Amino acid sequence: MAKQRAAKAQGQALSKNGYGQYLLKLAGGNIMSGLVKLIDLLSLGDDRGSLVALEANKTVPFDIKRVYYIFGTKAEVARGFHAHKALKQVAVCVTGSCRMVLDNGKHKETVWLDSPTKGLVIEDLVWREMHDFSPTACY
Template identity: 60%
Template sequence: MSLIKWIDFQTLGDERGSLVSIEQGKVVPFEIKRVYYIYRTAEGVSRGYHAHRNLQQVAICLVGKCRMVLDDGVTREDVWLDCATKGILIEGGMWREMHDFSEQCVLLVLASAPYDEADYIRNYEEFLAITRQSRIATSLQC
């Protein structure tokens, strides 16, 4: 099963241009509590390198492109975000990295909660240990 969960946004428009409307509870599967965007990322700089314990996010590349790496502690997949009408759902417990930002890249992120440093896992080895413990606990319940 793929870690990549795409969300397609409906495009509206006519000869004047296009419009994408994003509404929580319709296409975004959570209440949006925070919105931020990443831009002017210098060439060769990568971002992310963390997981969230509970936070859910949708990442949408509005302009340009970047490569997103998702890792659940067992599987690691990467995908290009390069379309303003498609987002990627990132659930809690998922390590993420962003690489290869194009010069004009603008990456929009919708989040299910306000910023909370306690929700971050910033060390990859700690992330692997937590996911290992979670898998063991789940297998013992069955």
């Protein structure tokens, strides 16, 4: 109840996802719940297609040093299994879907990436694993 009052006082709304876990809906469409920090990425498009731009310190909440993507991963293959001492990342599944597991040593959370307009912010010192890649997944 205290969280709800605090969120309301700051102009934020407390919502509940399908699993019954409370999420704090932040101004600007960002969602946070413990380790899971999701950012909404604006999609611009028309009948020719769609485009999502990632900009440092605008759509991505930090400087961008490197961009890479993973594709062609079989569903039964898991990837990741590491953490970074001093590196923040945003993970986006551009096509298809994959399941992300995040663990900071105290809490462990799972989130599905399944939209090119949903970015998962992964802070430093957070263990990450990627599982259950769909046939069309490009992460």
